[in-house]
Amino acid sequence: MTAEILKQMAEELMKCRACTFRQQAIAPVGWFGSEASPLIIVGEGPGLVEDEYGLPLIGPSGQLLDKALWAAKMTRDKVLTTNIIKCRPHNNKTPNLAEADFCARLWLDRELREIRPAVVVALGSVALHYLCGADKKISRDRGLWFKTAAGYDCIATYHPAYLLRLTGPSLVKAKWDVFHDLETARDRALSLRPGYEFSSAAPADLRSLTQKRVRRQR
Numbered sequence: 001m002t003a004e005i006l007k008q009m010a011e012e013l014m015k016c017r018a019c020t021f022r023q024q025a026i027a028p029v030g031w032f033g034s035e036a037s038p039l040i041i042v043g044e045g046p047g048l049v050e051d052e053y054g055l056p057l058i059g060p061s062g063q064l065l066d067k068a069l070w071a072a073k074m075t076r077d078k079v080l081t082t083n084i085i086k087c088r089p090h091n092n093k094t095p096n097l098a099e100a101d102f103c104a105r106l107w108l109d110r111e112l113r114e115i116r117p118a119v120v121v122a123l124g125s126v127a128l129h130y131l132c133g134a135d136k137k138i139s140r141d142r143g144l145w146f147k148t149a150a151g152y153d154c155i156a157t158y159h160p161a162y163l164l165r166l167t168g169p170s171l172v173k174a175k176w177d178v179f180h181d182l183e184t185a186r187d188r189a190l191s192l193r194p195g196y197e198f199s200s201a202a203p204a205d206l207r208s209l210t211q212k213r214v215r216r217q218r
């Protein structure tokens with residue numbers, strides 16, 4: 001039933017024009033992965049590559065996330081990845097709280113209600129603020145457990161796009177932090193849903209699963 005409802009939601013999502021972010025985007029970008037996963041990873045919003053290919057976290061940030069997941073014994077096909085905002089903000093603008101709230105209340109909240117994950121991982125500040133409160137700070141609160149307003153166990157970690165801007169010892173430390181946060185999230189999800197297989201034999205190559213989308217004339 002969940003798969004059927006999510007399929008219907010994905011079709012509805014493609015028609016959403018509820019805010020101005022849709023005007024510059026090729027089309028909304030939904031979620032990817034296993035709908036049975038007890039662990040959902042929530043990023044910020046699609047960038048250029050995600051908009052072009054129609055899958056979340058498939059660009060350079062996504063490739064870094066895949067490596068971190070693999071290190072923490074998870075693969076993208078066995079977890080579910082999605083975003084707070086579904087359409088690429090113009091010029092990769094960071095969405096403000098009101099913009100994030102608007103899209104997430106329409107779509108992410110419904111995804112979470114359908115999938116009912118044991119654990120939510122917030123990638124970066126935008127996801128952390130929406131899920132756990134605007135008073136939270138990623139630099140202070142990553143790696144800690146919070147309850148979302150809807151009662152999900154949520155842990156935040158750095159967005160991989162942030163790691164891509166770091167170098168030297170800061171990068172090494174941040175990579176370890178992300179690894180430990182993901183490992184902690186997997187362990188909690190496993191303790192709540194014992195027996196779930198978080199990893200395939202090899203990381204999924206998301207680019208091979210999709211083709212570039214074409215911008216339609218309006």
Ligand code: SF4
Pocket residue numbers: 013016017018019020021022028085086087102103106107
């Ligand atoms: S960003 Fe969200 S609310 Fe705005 S048009 Fe896209 S899907 Fe709809």
